[in-house]
Amino acid sequence: MTRRMTCATPPASPATDPMFTRILTSALFAGAAAGLIAALLQLVFVQPVLLHAELYEGGDLVHFGPGGEANSATPALGGFDALRDGLSIIFTMLIYAGYALVLIPLMALAQERGATINARTGLLWGAAGFVTVHMAPAFGLPPEVPGVAAADLMARQLWWGATVLATGIGLWLAAFGRSWAAWGGAVVLLLAPHLVGAPSPEVFSGPVPTELGALFAARALGIGLAAWVLLGGFAGFFWARETQGRGAAQTA
Amino acid sequence: MTTTTLTAGQSGSRSILAALSAAVLGLGILWMAGHAQAGALHDAAHDVRHATGFPCH
Numbered sequence: 389m390t391r392r393m394t395c396a397t398p399p400a401s402p403a404t405d406p407m408f409t410r411i412l413t414s415a416l417f418a419g420a421a422a423g424l425i426a427a428l429l430q431l432v433f434v435q436p437v438l439l440h441a442e443l444y445e446g447g448d449l450v451h452f453g454p455g456g457e458a459n460s461a462t463p464a465l466g467g468f469d470a471l472r473d474g475l476s477i478i479f480t481m482l483i484y485a486g487y488a489l490v491l492i493p494l495m496a497l498a499q500e501r502g503a504t505i506n507a508r509t510g511l512l513w514g515a516a517g518f519v520t521v522h523m524a525p526a527f528g529l530p531p532e533v534p535g536v537a538a539a540d541l542m543a544r545q546l547w548w549g550a551t552v553l554a555t556g557i558g559l560w561l562a563a564f565g566r567s568w569a570a571w572g573g574a575v576v577l578l579l580a581p582h583l584v585g586a587p588s589p590e591v592f593s594g595p596v597p598t599e600l601g602a603l604f605a606a607r608a609l610g611i612g613l614a615a616w617v618l619l620g621g622f623a624g625f626f627w628a629r630e631t632q633g634r635g636a637a638q639t640a
Numbered sequence: 641m642t643t644t645t646l647t648a649g650q651s652g653s654r655s656i657l658a659a660l661s662a663a664v665l666g667l668g669i670l671w672m673a674g675h676a677q678a679g680a681l682h683d684a685a686h687d688v689r690h691a692t693g694f695p696c697h
Contacts, residue, residue, distance in 0.1 A: 407658035415662065427688075434691045472687065479688040482673045489666025493659035500655075522693055531693040544695035545675055608691050 410630040411492050418492070418622035419485025426615030427480035431473055434611060437604045438534060439465045444596040445535030451597050461599070484615065488623050491517055495627055498564065507625035514620020515613075516559045522612035524555040524578075528586025531608035533601050536594040539587035551581035 440463065443449040449459050495513060499505045525548045532538060558577030561570045594601070673685055674694040682689075682697070689696040 407655045408661055411659065411662040412665075415666070430688075430691045435687065438687060438690055475684045476687045476691075479673050479685045480692070482669055483688065483692060486666045486669030486673065489669065490663045493663045496655070496659055526693055529693075529695060532690060532696065534690060538695070541677070541695060541697060548695050604690075608693055611691070612693065 407496075410627075411489065411496065414623060414626035414630050415488035415492050416485055417626050418619055419488035420481050421622050422488075422615050422619035423481030423484030424477065425618055426484060426611055427477040429611045429614065430480065430608075431468070431476070433607045434604065435473070435476075436465055437600055437607065441533035441535060441596045441600050441604065444600070445533075447595075451595055484619055487517065487521065487616075488619060491619065492623050492627055494560075495623065499627075499631070501564070503564070505624050505631075506628040507621045510620040510622070510624020510627075511617050512620065513624065514617040516563070517620060518613045518616035520556045520559060521552050522609060522616065524581065525551050526605070526609055527582055530605040533594075533596050533604045535596045536601065537589040537592050539589050543587040547581070547584075547586050551586075554578070554581050 443463060444451055449463070451459070491513065495503075495505045495510075503509070528551065529538075529544055529548060538544060554577045558574045561574035561577070565571050565574060672681065674689060674692070676682075677697075686696065
């Protein structure tokens with residue numbers, strides 16, 4: 389193969405390498421869009437359940453025991469709180485931008501190895517991202533309503549991080565592996581965190597009704613899936629645009 | 641062969657450095673927004689951490 393690659397003008401220095409800017413631009417757009425949609429969905433579907441659970445966490449409502457007369461399942465919860473919910477919107481956009489900053493370099497790596505990256509394949513990347521950072525950790529540590537009993541925070545964060553890492557590498561091997569050894573490794577990595585098991589509390593002491601806990605977990609995961617599929621699609625779309633622009637500029 | 645793979649090969653190590661820098665920045669944001677336990681940060685991100693499934697207090 390001739391070294392046609394020398395025809396292109398190399399960047400003047402690593403600092404001016406446009407790769408970082410391209411990733412940053414794509415990630416901020418994709419993360420802000422998916423994060424904003426996720427935040428609005430959470431405000432509509434998850435926040436009322438969280439506020440309801442906090443009434444039990446704070447003792448305003450009591451589910452069992454003395455004073456535990458039947459409570460209405462639909463108490464008044466208060467409406468939109470500009471500061472609290474505004475911060476939630478900002479942090480959700482920040483978190484999805486953070487996810488996109490990790491997702492897009494992985495897309496770029498796969499692209500260099502021959503994978504097609506666009507909005508449509510991005511949807512699959514998003515589904516895989518959802519499994520990696522939501523579904524797999526939730527299999528051991530389901531999204532918690534405030535007030536539930538839980539093991540030591542540090543232990544849970546370690547298990548969460550290790551599970552995300554093992555699941556991410558496992559899915560990469562499943563998707564891009566080319567041998568039975570790689571696919572076998574994928575199975576081991578996907579199963580291992582759950583065979584080891586998540587840290588669990590010594591006793592259950594959560595005051596929140598199970599109806600609220602189950603609804604909260606289901607809605608948090610459902611919105612996670614919607615947001616991640618959108619994030620993957622947006623990331624693929626913006627990344628394809630950025631790389632097409634680069635190709636056009638250099639062949640011109 | 642596409643221009644994309646040509647330029648990717650040409651500036652390979654710089655691209656990897658740029659990709660790694662972006663990923664590290666992303667992980668830093670995720671750690672700060674999702675896991676750091678500093679009081680004000682925890683309070684501000686509290687609802688999001690619950691709704692996004694991060695381990696929280």
